[in-house]
Amino acid sequence: MIKLVNISKEYKSGVKALTDINLHIHKGEFVYIVGESGAGKSTLIKLLLKEEAPTSGEMYINGVNVTKVNNRRIPYIRRNLGVVFQDFRLLNNKTVYENIAFAMEILGADPKDIRRRVPVVLNRVDLSRKSSSFPEQLSGGEQQRVSIARAIVNNPPILLADEPTGNLDPDNGLEIMKILNDINARGTTVIMATHAKEIVDNLRRRVIQLKDGVIVRDQKRGGYDE
Amino acid sequence: MNNFRIIKSTFRQSFKSMWRNRGMGLASISSISAVLIILGFVLVLIMSINALVVDVQSKFDEVEIFLKEDITEENKKLIEDFAQNEDGIKSIEYISQEKALEILKKDWGEEADLLEGVTTLPDSYKIKIIDIQNTDKIVEKINDIEGIDKIKYHKDIIDKLKVFAKYIRFGGIIVIAVLIAISVFIISNTIKLTVASRRREIGIMKYIGATNSYIKTPFVLEGVLFGIVAAIMSILIVYFGYGYLFDLINGKLSVLYSIMLVPPETILKDISIMFLVIGSGIGALGSIISMKKYLNV
Ligand SMILES: Nc1ncnc2c1ncn2[C@@H]1O[C@H](COP(=O)(O)OP(=O)(O)OP(=O)(O)O)[C@@H](O)[C@H]1O
Ligand SMILES: [Mg+2]
Numbered sequence: 001m002i003k004l005v006n007i008s009k010e011y012k013s014g015v016k017a018l019t020d021i022n023l024h025i026h027k028g029e030f031v032y033i034v035g036e037s038g039a040g041k042s043t044l045i046k047l048l049l050k051e052e053a054p055t056s057g058e059m060y061i062n063g064v065n066v067t068k069v070n071n072r073r074i075p076y077i078r079r080n081l082g083v084v085f086q087d088f089r090l091l092n093n094k095t096v097y098e099n100i101a102f103a104m105e106i107l108g109a110d111p112k113d114i115r116r117r118v119p120v121v122l123n124r125v126d127l128s129r130k131s132s133s134f135p136e137q138l139s140g141g142e143q144q145r146v147s148i149a150r151a152i153v154n155n156p157p158i159l160l161a162d163e164p165t166g167n168l169d170p171d172n173g174l175e176i177m178k179i180l181n182d183i184n185a186r187g188t189t190v191i192m193a194t195h196a197k198e199i200v201d202n203l204r205r206r207v208i209q210l211k212d213g214v215i216v217r218d219q220k221r222g223g224y225d226e
Numbered sequence: 227m228n229n230f231r232i233i234k235s236t237f238r239q240s241f242k243s244m245w246r247n248r249g250m251g252l253a254s255i256s257s258i259s260a261v262l263i264i265l266g267f268v269l270v271l272i273m274s275i276n277a278l279v280v281d282v283q284s285k286f287d288e289v290e291i292f293l294k295e296d297i298t299e300e301n302k303k304l305i306e307d308f309a310q311n312e313d314g315i316k317s318i319e320y321i322s323q324e325k326a327l328e329i330l331k332k333d334w335g336e337e338a339d340l341l342e343g344v345t346t347l348p349d350s351y352k353i354k355i356i357d358i359q360n361t362d363k364i365v366e367k368i369n370d371i372e373g374i375d376k377i378k379y380h381k382d383i384i385d386k387l388k389v390f391a392k393y394i395r396f397g398g399i400i401v402i403a404v405l406i407a408i409s410v411f412i413i414s415n416t417i418k419l420t421v422a423s424r425r426r427e428i429g430i431m432k433y434i435g436a437t438n439s440y441i442k443t444p445f446v447l448e449g450v451l452f453g454i455v456a457a458i459m460s461i462l463i464v465y466f467g468y469g470y471l472f473d474l475i476n477g478k479l480s481v482l483y484s485i486m487l488v489p490p491e492t493i494l495k496d497i498s499i500m501f502l503v504i505g506s507g508i509g510a511l512g513s514i515i516s517m518k519k520y521l522n523v
Contacts, residue, residue, distance in 0.1 A: 049433070072438070079435040089430050106436040108232045150434070 082151030141172030266464035297373030413512025453509030
């Protein structure tokens with residue numbers, strides 16, 4: 001599903017954020033990416049999102065080589081990837097419902113499908129009651145659930161999450177993890193960069209540990225530390 | 227179906243954002259209108275001068291060939307034959323001494339008695355040239371024939387007028403080009419504000435997988451709508467403004483100088499099309515320029 005071959009990333013500033021990354025992630029896997037601050041976790045997510053281009057190496061998503069693609073094709077690659085950020089990134093002038101519907105409108109979805117689909121995902125993140133609230137009227141945990149709903153509304157095969165619990169207290173973090181786990185159980189591949197030791201240790205999944213841009217551990221059902 | 231829906235929501239977005247930024251929008255519309263209105267009057271000026279040139283040309287397509295008194299009949303025949311065979315000549319007319327005097331008398335009217343006893347008028351030919359561009363060549367050829375005293379024609383006036391018309395056209399184009407550049411700049415700044423205020427939204431749209439054209443279109447549309455509104459305003463202003471001027475001036479001009487301005491009705495269609503095209507072009511260009519920076523998320 002995702003394959004990285006000898007991927008390296010050096011930023012223009014000269015920082016080598018990733019060096020020789022070889023990685024194979026299968027359909028339906030749940031993968032934590034852990035490591036100290038600056039280890040290169042976000043950089044890895046950005047490469048997958050085509051927000052940054054790798055300096056060398058090859059990258060495949062769904063069997064398609066996406067290492068070097070025309071800018072015009074990037075939106076279509078991104079439609080395979082739901083994405084969740086630490087800071088939620090919701091539109092404050094749109095309601096919860098509209099924020100989610102928006103992701104479908106952009107792809108030109110049928111309004112009938114939108115009306116049918118949005119309540120389903122809202123229910124999935126347990127926010128049916130908040131459908132017409134604005135993001136500012138929600139708690140951090142609720143906002144993150146909206147952003148997860150938006151990420152999965154178009155049914156992407158892969159969900160990328162960069163520290164989705166980073167701004168949340170443990171309880172809310174746990175709530176988010178339940179939802180991500182549920183999404184994964186329904187067949188979506190989940191890749192999650194995180195600092196949350198408790199979560200990684202309790203919900204044991206494949207752990208890929210980065211240190212200074214190099215994979216130092218790739219462990220099935222691993223813990224946060226070795 | 228898909229596309230239609232996207233177009234609909236795109237329009238909605240454009241109108242919303244125009245309404246939100248109506249202050250700057252007004253500035254944009256005014257600047258495009260200013261360009262178009264000036265363009266309109268420059269055009270009217272150019273068209274009037276062109277009409278004048280055509281008019282003058284038709285009046286000055288005559289060449290007068292004055293003959294020496296001792297010109298032979300063969301040479302007269304040569305001139306006539308030449309005129310008949312030369313493609314560039316429309317007509318030739320022989321004007322004898324007597325006829326020349328008659329014409330003069332008619333021109334002088336009441337003071338015609340002063341001409342009493344004048345007998346030194348030469349015989350002449352009056353030739354009408356089809357295209358006055360060829361006048362020089364034709365005159366040169368006729369000049370080779372023996373027995374011609376001198377040849378008179380009005381090349382200078384026409385040349386001067388043509389040069390004048392050329393300068394007006396050239397100056398007009400420069401003024402308009404500068405004005406267009408300025409208003410593209412103003413528009414692009416207006417739209418840049420809108421784009422900047424929606425920067426976060428654009429970033430989010432890109433993460434979700436919106437195409438560049440999906441993101442760009444509302445802004446381009448916004449620019450084009452500015453342009454169209456400005457064009458409609460300018461069409462009305464130029465049409466009625468010029469119509470007023472025309473009524474005011476044209477009577478006097480045509481009496482004094484037998485010059486005709488272009489009537490407003492004849493320019494309405496041309497300026498309408500031109501204004502709509504240029505107006506929306508300025509708007510589109512302005513917004514495309516303003517988007518460049520923000521699309522590389
Ligand atoms: N746009 C950029 N330009 C230059 N250097 C960058 C850029 N983004 C990240 N870096 C550098 O690349 C390295 C890896 O950064 P990255 O954001 O991937 O780390 P991270 O593992 O996500 O850290 P954190 O846990 O703090 O989020 C760091 O040294 C960082 O300073
Ligand atoms: Mg990071």
